[in-house]
Amino acid sequence: MQVLRLGDHGSAVAEIRALLAGRGLLVDASASNGSHASSLPAQTSSAQSPWSPPDAVFDEACDRAVRAFQQERGLIVDGIVGYATYTALREASYRLGARILLYRLAAPMTGDDVATLQSRLQNLGYYHGLVDGIFGDVTHTALGSYQTEYGLQSDGICGPSTLRSLERLGTRVTGGSPHAIREEEYVRKSGPQLTGKRILIDPGDEAPIGDENAILWDLAARLEGRMSAAGMETFLSHDAKTVPTDDDRIRVANLADVDLMISLRTGHYANEKANGVAGFYFGTTHGSYSTIGRNLAGYIQREIVARTGMLDCRTHARTWNILRSTRMPVVVIEAGYITNTRDADALSNPDVRDTIAEAVLVAVKRLYLMGENDRPTGTYTFAELLEAEHVTG
Structure with missing residues (x-):
């Protein structure tokens, strides 16, 4: 689709403004047309123009509204209306x-009505x-x-008769998310041992900068080696050799039938x-989130920060498609900013990558320990972990 940003105009911008106005984030420009038109270039108010100012202008008010919406929905806040926004x-x-x-x-319905x-x-x-707002097979059933x-x-099918029936009924279940309970019970039943746990490691970004993907692939190899051990x-x-889209990664994850997916990335900023380390898990404005994703993101965040001394940018709920459309808990780790000289230098150091890989593995172990026989953050060593797993070699 067309990417829209500050300064653009046309029918596509008019649609964006209408959607933002519908959410109360932007005042309907047509209501104040006279007060704004005089500030626009003369040619834009010509009868020959294919668009009508100011309701079809991506102005500063529209930019602020887009950023507010992105913040509200757990999207990257850049003021740019691309596919995701x-x-x-x-x-x-x-x-x-x-x-x-x-x-x-083939094309599941999505929307706040589904949620x-x-x-x-x-x-x-x-x-x-x-x-998650996706009408899939679980919702259908x-x-x-x-x-x-x-x-x-x-x-x-949710049509008029079903809607009327739903509106007549109250609430039966309160005091917790059934999905969260099921996620936690699944982890509890699988036991504290890492042996046999299935993990998908997802290195690299769709738009890598410099040596970013080479660094992340090396980090993935170190993590894979420790997990296999x-x-x-x-x-x-x-x-x-490939740089797949997030949709490609989602398809692989859902076909692999794994317990967890860990996506390794770096931060980019103008x-x-x-600088710093951040973790992301699925969570929505509807109050729904992946409990296991949130817990694992927190463990990984604390372990990396404690072991490397990098800035703690905390963990955050997001609605990114790679978090939303996968069938298993997913964590995206931004292990420093590749656009920051200090972080980039640290990530270029093999010893730092070793430390991060060990931190991630220990965090996964903490997830399955569920608070039992745990160690203080940053102190659990790889050797101790192997001993606990009864692995020799």
């Missing part, structure tokens, strides 16, 4: 009841997945079960002073 704006415009919802295998439906089904005890129990046609089954999302 446009898709999120469209999804945010849907309200439950405005359209019929159904399961489409609202998932929340209602979850509160009634039928839906046990993440409230949950809706069908609800329809069967309440004497509706069990077709998994601990008895884990490790997989890579792609080979070193101001080279930006």
